[in-house]
Amino acid sequence: MDPIPSPPTTQQPQRARSMLAQLAHAAGILFILTLLTGVAYPLAITGIVRVTFPSASRGSLVVEGNKAIASRLIGQSFEDPKYFWGRLSATTPAPYNAQNSAGSNLGPTNPDLRKNAEARIAALRASDPDNHAAVPVDLVTASASGLDPHISPAAAEYQIARVARMRGLSPERVRELVRAHTEGRGFGVLGEARVNVVLLNLALDGMK
Amino acid sequence: MSLHGLVQIALFFGAVFATTKPLGAYMARVFAREATFAGRVLGPLERLVYRAARIDHRAEMTWKTYALAALTFNLVGIVALYTLQRMQGILPGNPQAMGAVPPDLAWNTAISFVTNTDWQAYSGEATMSYFVQAAGLTVQNFVSAATGIAAAIALIRSFSRRNSQSIGNFWFDLVRATLFVLLPLACVVALVLASQGVVQTWDPYVTIPLVESTKDASGNTVAHQILALGPAASQIAIKHLGTNGGGFFNANSAHPFENPTPLSNFVEMWAIFAIPSALCFAFGKMVGDARQGWAVLAAMTVLFVPMIALCTLSEQAGNPALRNLPVDDVQSLLSAGGNMEGKEVRFGISASALFATVTTAASCGAVNAMHDSLTPLGGLVPMGLMQLGEVVFGGVGSGLYGILVFAIIAVFVGGLMVGRTPEYLGKKIESFEMKMASLVILIPASVVLVGTAVAVVTAAGQKGIANPGAHGFSEVLYAFSSAANNNGSAFAGLSVNSVFYNIATGLAMLIGRFGVMVPVLAIAGSLAKKKLVPPSLGTLPTHTLLFVTMLVGVIVLVGALTFIPALALGPIVEQIASSKS
Numbered sequence: 001m002d003p004i005p006s007p008p009t010t011q012q013p014q015r016a017r018s019m020l021a022q023l024a025h026a027a028g029i030l031f032i033l034t035l036l037t038g039v040a041y042p043l044a045i046t047g048i049v050r051v052t053f054p055s056a057s058r059g060s061l062v063v064e065g066n067k068a069i070a071s072r073l074i075g076q077s078f079e080d081p082k083y084f085w086g087r088l089s090a091t092t093p094a095p096y097n098a099q100n101s102a103g104s105n106l107g108p109t110n111p112d113l114r115k116n117a118e119a120r121i122a123a124l125r126a127s128d129p130d131n132h133a134a135v136p137v138d139l140v141t142a143s144a145s146g147l148d149p150h151i152s153p154a155a156a157e158y159q160i161a162r163v164a165r166m167r168g169l170s171p172e173r174v175r176e177l178v179r180a181h182t183e184g185r186g187f188g189v190l191g192e193a194r195v196n197v198v199l200l201n202l203a204l205d206g207m208k
Numbered sequence: 209m210s211l212h213g214l215v216q217i218a219l220f221f222g223a224v225f226a227t228t229k230p231l232g233a234y235m236a237r238v239f240a241r242e243a244t245f246a247g248r249v250l251g252p253l254e255r256l257v258y259r260a261a262r263i264d265h266r267a268e269m270t271w272k273t274y275a276l277a278a279l280t281f282n283l284v285g286i287v288a289l290y291t292l293q294r295m296q297g298i299l300p301g302n303p304q305a306m307g308a309v310p311p312d313l314a315w316n317t318a319i320s321f322v323t324n325t326d327w328q329a330y331s332g333e334a335t336m337s338y339f340v341q342a343a344g345l346t347v348q349n350f351v352s353a354a355t356g357i358a359a360a361i362a363l364i365r366s367f368s369r370r371n372s373q374s375i376g377n378f379w380f381d382l383v384r385a386t387l388f389v390l391l392p393l394a395c396v397v398a399l400v401l402a403s404q405g406v407v408q409t410w411d412p413y414v415t416i417p418l419v420e421s422t423k424d425a426s427g428n429t430v431a432h433q434i435l436a437l438g439p440a441a442s443q444i445a446i447k448h449l450g451t452n453g454g455g456f457f458n459a460n461s462a463h464p465f466e467n468p469t470p471l472s473n474f475v476e477m478w479a480i481f482a483i484p485s486a487l488c489f490a491f492g493k494m495v496g497d498a499r500q501g502w503a504v505l506a507a508m509t510v511l512f513v514p515m516i517a518l519c520t521l522s523e524q525a526g527n528p529a530l531r532n533l534p535v536d537d538v539q540s541l542l543s544a545g546g547n548m549e550g551k552e553v554r555f556g557i558s559a560s561a562l563f564a565t566v567t568t569a570a571s572c573g574a575v576n577a578m579h580d581s582l583t584p585l586g587g588l589v590p591m592g593l594m595q596l597g598e599v600v601f602g603g604v605g606s607g608l609y610g611i612l613v614f615a616i617i618a619v620f621v622g623g624l625m626v627g628r629t630p631e632y633l634g635k636k637i638e639s640f641e642m643k644m645a646s647l648v649i650l651i652p653a654s655v656v657l658v659g660t661a662v663a664v665v666t667a668a669g670q671k672g673i674a675n676p677g678a679h680g681f682s683e684v685l686y687a688f689s690s691a692a693n694n695n696g697s698a699f700a701g702l703s704v705n706s707v708f709y710n711i712a713t714g715l716a717m718l719i720g721r722f723g724v725m726v727p728v729l730a731i732a733g734s735l736a737k738k739k740l741v742p743p744s745l746g747t748l749p750t751h752t753l754l755f756v757t758m759l760v761g762v763i764v765l766v767g768a769l770t771f772i773p774a775l776a777l778g779p780i781v782e783q784i785a786s787s788k789s
Contacts, residue, residue: 032261042408078419137526137530
């Protein structure tokens with residue numbers, strides 16, 4: 001027990017105000033903070049990045065002539081053996097629908113996950129019957145966004161012989177092009193090395 | 209675990225801890241009304257806000273007035289956000305001509321963003337106009353985070369005050385958290401993200417020709433791709449800094465326009481932990497003993513480490529279901545290997561597992577991989593972290609006040625062991641504090657378990673389940689764990705945009721947020737009234753290894769006792785089934 005009596009409080013608390021007064025304060029604060037964080041802030045950021053990162057802030061588009069022909073960041077569906085194929089895409093109604101990004105959300109024990117992998121393996125083998133290598137896992141699984149533009153260097157290596165044959169190019173030539181479209185880990189440690197399938201296929205089409 | 213994976217985790221914690229002290233010290237000054245550089249720059253703006261809203265920011269509030277102000281502000285926020293969504297079709301900033309959001313979905317989304325949950329039963333790029341995302345959702349990203357910070361600051365203040373009837377002024381704490389803490393950080397993070405390719409534009413969606421045309425589900429040829437754009441960078445920055453987690457796009461931080469590079473991924477992860485960890489330091493500073501803050505931060509880190517290890521190892525081990533197919537899932541120099549379903553190649557296994565652990569340790573809920581497709585044990589990690597009550601770093605503010613409640617329980621348990629009245633930071637912990645602390649633990653836990661039980665026995669709840677077997681149960685358990693603990697991530701196969709789930713998860717989010725925050729403010733009110741007891745020989749010091757161990761033990765024990773039976777029916781049984789196949 002403390003024998004010394006408590007000193008009188010020095011702070012005069014505000015009496016509980018009426019609900020109405022609180023409502024007026026709440027609405028006022030929300031309105032002003034909306035102007036600041038919901039209007040001024042996004043507009044200011046837009047204004048700055050328009051100048052500093054004009055391409056990156058508007059979709060990282062690949063422009064040919066005056067027209068956008070692709071985005072560096074958004075994958076596309078490839079099924080023709082002359083192209084490198086990318087990840088499976090679970091977007092609807094069509095794969096790589098960039099208006100409705102989505103993963104498959106198939107659980108690890110869902111039989112459909114295995115069926116999709118089997119179908120992909122069959123398609124890859126049908127287009128390249130002499131290739132008996134095991135298929136890199138990123139080629140038989142759906143990406144999280146359904147828009148992944150990348151595959152692993154292993155998945156590109158797996159497809160080099162097929163693409164070279166279909167295009168009448170030497171595998172070395174194709175491998176060189178793959179290397180040119182491969183990015184390493186960020187600062188050597190962040191994330192993973194990857195090959196941009198869209199840019200690689202555009203470059204293949206552009207080869208004479 | 210691979211070497212680069214370990215280095216990545218080390219770098220991540222290096223970045224988080226490097227900013228803990230400066231940011232924490234800055235926040236302590238901001239809320240103690242001390243002079244700061246930002247105060248000189250933003251002071252006039254702050255005074256303008258008070259003047260326009262006719263607020264006396266120096267008026268002290270009792271805990272009841274403080275709580276009433278917070279509840280009123282959040283209620284107004286829900287009404288405003290609901291109205292914006294319902295009027296979307298006639299508002300500007302809508303180049304894709306999105307119509308009004310349906311009532312049950314708008315109700316769910318309004319609650320979701322106001323409670324800092326950011327559970328999303330909608331697809332951003334297919335549902336929300338640019339204007340509603342910016343002026344509605346972005347705003348709540350700021351102010352819901354600021355509400356959490358305010359409540360945490362009020363609790364901290366109550367430890368340093370004595371014989372006081374009041375715990376501060378809610379409007380002051382709210383406005384300062386928004387203008388002095390969140391807004392400057394968001395500006396910097398938004399610009400870094402935009403430099404990496406996160407979009408920030410008001411232009412309509414762009415159409416490009418496909419290199420190779422494809423077919424849709426009904427066999428029609430698709431020759432073009434429409435790229436969804438929008439003012440994303442400004443929203444993504446605060447989505448992470450405020451541990452909100454609501455994606456601009458449906459795929460959240462897996463979308464290449466929302467998280468384009470390993471560097472943007474690193475910055476987004478840092479932004480999730482930056483303020484929760486800095487608040488620990490601010491806490492130590494404001495109660496006059498920095499060691500107290502470090503002790504809390506140490507407990508959080510100790511809880512985090514085994515979780516990241518389990519998640520990474522489990523994801524790297526791959527999916528046994530693909531084992532006897534000709535598939536190569538071995539990690540090598542050329543491939544991340546492992547379980548790549550629902551993951552992006554640029555993140556691979558390490559950066560996806562780290563993100564999944566960070567986003568659920570904190571109550572962020574942003575995802576860069578689809579959690580529904582994680583391996584059974586990999587998916588147990590995010591679910592378990594949410595069920596621990598979002599106190600492993602936790603939400604901005606809510607993580608700190610959550611773990612301080614556990615600290616109160618830990619000193620109480622310690623007091624029981626030696627038969628003395630427990631005290632924490634010189635304040636006697638008595639029956640009122642313990643009653644409120646029990647509510648803080650029991651309310652979200654019972655919402656999770658009752659909500660899951662109701663959903664799995666009703667037809668409306670079962671209808672949403674996507675995956676068969678134990679995994680389907682996990683989807684429902686995950687949904688209510690996420691909603692009631694205000695995380696917002698999902699096992700997203702579950703179809704939650706139904707009247708049942710919109711109402712059920714909406715209620716879970718409301719109860720989980722305010723059923724915790726109000727008892728916490730009641731504890732603050734009670735502690736502020738007490739005098740300081742000088743430490744004696746019988747006082748349990750709360751900055752030592754012993755106390756950190758006790759705190760970790762209490763958190764794990766409470767979580768395990770509450771949730772292991774439920775987890776046994778979901779991820780654990782799935783793991784056993786999956787390793788047998």
